[in-house]
Amino acid sequence: MPEFAADPYAAYKHMRERYGSLAPVLLDPEVPATLVIGYHAAVRILHDPERFPADPQRWQQTVPAHCPILPMLEHRPNALRSAGLAHDRYRAVNVSALDNVRQHALHATVQQVALPLINQVSVTGRADLLTQYAHPLAFQVLNAVLGCPPEIGQRVAAGMAAVFEGVNAEQGNVMLAQALTELVDLKRRHPGMDVATGLLMHPARLDDLEMLHQLVTLYGAGIEPLTNLIANTLRLMLGDDRFSGDVLRGSLSVRDALDELLFVDPPLANFCVSYPPLPVEMDGLVLPADQPVVISMAACNNDPAIASDHLAGNRSHLTWSVGPHACPAQSLAYLIAQSAIEQILDALPEMELAVPVDQLTYRPGPFHRSLTGLPVHFPPTPPLALA
Template identity: 55%
Template sequence: MPLYTGEYTRDPMRVFQQMREKYGSMAPIELAPGVPATLVLGYHTAVRILQDPEHFPADPRIWQETVPADSPVRPAMEWCPNARRNTGAEHRRYRQAYTSSIDQIDLHSLHGTVAAIATPLINEFCETGSADLTAQYVFPIVFQMLNELVGCPPHLGQRIAAGMAAVSDSGDNGAEAFAVIEEALRALVRLRRENPDGNVASWMAQHPSRLDDTELLHQLFDFYGAGVEPLHNLIANALLLVIDDQRFGGSVVGGNLSTRDAIDEVLFENPPIANLCMSYPRQPVLVDRYWLPAHQPVLISMAACNNDPAVAGGDRIGNRSHLAWGSGSHACPARSVAYLIAQEAVDQLLDAVPEMELATSREKLDWRPGPFARSLASLPVTFPPSPPLPIP
């Protein structure tokens, strides 16, 4: 079953249900034409795989030799020297440098940083009575926040942003877009080697793991890659929920439910990354009476697993058992940072413009195609115009 069709883009949950009915806890899929994989739909099966890196390593090097260089999914999946694409000792080395640097981020300062970025963005559209929140608010606030955390100056950040946008479009220029990002990151590596400061790039450069320039570049590449798309989609999908869903809209604005509750609902029902956590078994593996081929991608569908009938149901308020952050040795190490940035970004906008409505019906919203992310192409809203906010 292909994950690159309009049918999947319009209603992935319906496609997941069809897969579940036909195949059970795992389904054969195509990520792109001629690129087969297995998609895990069952929650308990996913946890088993995520907790077993010995049988399900993340190293794709043998697989990628079988994939055409111009395949649209290859640039996002091929091997590189970072924690997500390695196993064993190299994974631990990269992971230690990555997590140690993220753990040094001052969570208490994030509120003020988000507010300082959000206010000028809101002021650009608050008097007009309408906005495309993805383009005018969500993407710029996410990217500026990541630049701030990583220690990336604006002139390099703009080049990285342009490359990331091209990659997200899933077009034929994926390799070219990655080259643009790589060139900018090489300049950032040189900058932080020569001028270390209190930021993620500097902490990684100074870590006892002694990353060389190429390794440091790829840790930073992963910081952006694992930050921009998921965080952008999380904030946009949370805003859609708050604006359009009566269960949350009035409750969040009125104070009965927290923004954190709305974010957790999104992580369950409409996670920002629908399918990811790739692994590549070294030999055929029997799981749930299904033989998984050697050296072929196995992807976890966080969206399908979170809504597996075997575990779904009941009130999810306060429940954080979803798999949106992954699990096991490759679980997201920045979930606390992501939670706080997403919550503050939503709260800043709701405080400034509390009476937003969709400018079109939910059914007419456009979602970007692709097998991995669940991402709105735009989020048009209308609201009563309001005066600019004071700059903090």
């Protein structure tokens, strides 16, 4: 697994040469699956919820309860892990609540969170942008959007991290459920102008269990992937001469860097899991019934069949997924990441990586693409004035 984390694209290339667009993998020693590494195969699957539903209930009956990736993939009453009318109901609730987020107010929230984080490191001349900026910013902004107090949010973050890592995942799942149950109870007693309240007030009338699992989905999408999007895009901009030079001269924007990162090195590398209820023939291979089919957004985006030298503004990648399960919060994620990156680049324009880019390391894990750290240095700078 550490070898895969160090160079997953070499592994994808080897799989492609050996298997074509669909590769047999083990998500865990007891969990066989198919990894989709061909772009066109992935698009067909993502647009075919009848043959490739996202409901894992039949599959998980065959998985030992102690399996470390079960909390990541198990059935939950939310849009991500359901199909048919249930999926449509949950998705409508989430889309409605997210559509009520005002983008101008969100930009201001990012700024309010970013400036104190920048001030904590600016006078020292060095920082780890992952742990001291990207992660706390994603976490605090998401708490503000959802209306979650920091003391509950801290336990949510710890539980979600355990689930993503697959380390103490069962304990993390319990911690996550307890914290989010408290948040739902708080919002019922004290509603506000936030996404959690929007979910509660929707005409679908979600019960407490359904509410909990909508929040699990939003936190799952809003902490780990968003943190990685911010940190990995900063890594790209600071470690690639095309960006570290051209951005300062104005010929390339932060949005260009985000588009390229989302295409070539997505922050959530392997996900979008489906569970065909019947055997399915595809690209000369029969996919077994009730076995996970995992889309490798990282491999598919880098499929030679769609190779292009023009990535700025090119959003044909699969990082947000496509079809009925496409991410409903992608415009908000773009805004948060772009605003966060612009804030720190404006505040610390002479910032440079503290180590060569090829010495940066990544956390092992089957799903994420996450740095272990992003150390930088810069001339010490006086704190910025807070509004």
